[in-house]
Amino acid sequence: MVSSNGGATSKRRKIDPIHEEPQSWNCSGGYNILEGSVCVPGARIIAVKPLFKALPKLLEDRDKTVRDESKLLTVELYRWIGDALKPLLQSLKPVQVSELEAEFAKVQKGTATPECYIRSEQMRGAQAAEAGTDVVDGGEEGEECGADTGVPVDAYELLEAVDILSNLPKDFYEQCEAKNWQEQKEALEKLLELTSNPKLEAGDYADLVKVLKRIVAKGSNVIVMALAAKCLADLTAGLRQKFPYSCITTYLERFREKKQNVVTALREALDNAFQATNLEAILKYVTAALDNKNPQIKGETTLFLARVFSKLTPAMLNKNS
Secondary structure (H helix, E strand, C coil): CCCCCCCCHHHHHHHHHHHHCCHHHHCCCCHHHHHHHHHHCCCCCCCCCCHHHHHHHHCCCHHHHHHHHHHHHHHHHHHHHHHHHHHHHHCHHHHHHHHHHHHHHCCCCCCCCCCCCHHHHHHHHHHHHHHHHCCCCCCCCCCCCCCCCCCCHHHHHHHCCECHHHCCCHHHHHHHHCCHHHHHHHHHHHHHHHHCCCCCCCCHHHHHHHHHHHHHHCCHHHHHHHHHHHHHHHHHHHHHHHCCCCHHHHHHCCCCCCHHHHHHHHHHHCCCCCCCCCEEEHEEEHHHHHHCHHHHHHHHHHHHHHHHHCCCCCCHHHHHH
């Protein structure tokens, strides 16, 4: 069914009809084909994106066999991509989510490795062994994600990007400017539903970021401030390197706020923002925050640096020294 020397495109053409025609799952081999296609060469070789859209429908199918086999496939995908799978299951009934959570708890998330490698990866591995070097991760041109060499799968790369800008309520910006904090809260809660998607489509977020930064920097209601900071944190996580907006000074300066809900949201936003930059680029901002007379700002900046250094390897530190 799936050849070890075929490209990702050829594999995808053979797998798609299975989830497009749920009745085919009634045959005993339906799940085995998909499960084997994922776990043998790896989720980075097999194009699993089409399965994401199909899973919720299959998990709610009237046929118990389809539901049971879909659950097994969902657990297998969880082994590969971990918690990034969970947002895709939000439309399920609570009892179904609970059942899946119980199954997820039995396996190690995001730690699966392939049982075999495609031919191009086997050849590259042999060449690396002869040269006495490590295999460099990456696939042939034309393959969707590259071959898996035991490096953990980046679930983000497997997800479909979600367009949130076109789905903003028409009165979103008006509500954010409203004097009534409850209107602002309502607008930000709607935005948070959108930004909670793990992967966001790139676009012009300048106006949105400007509004959120203003609320964080000058807001007076701690609930609204925390929501705005959380939305910024999610935007940064969902866009990664495609989030070009500088917000770090805003976060650091706002740490003068002592309310825990605001501090927690600011910490997440600051940590996520650092993923798109480096110490050298933000050094002057961090230094200024450490020199700030406000003990809250100084303390949170110190904690931020501690979190940063705890994740840096010696090689990364030497590179920035």
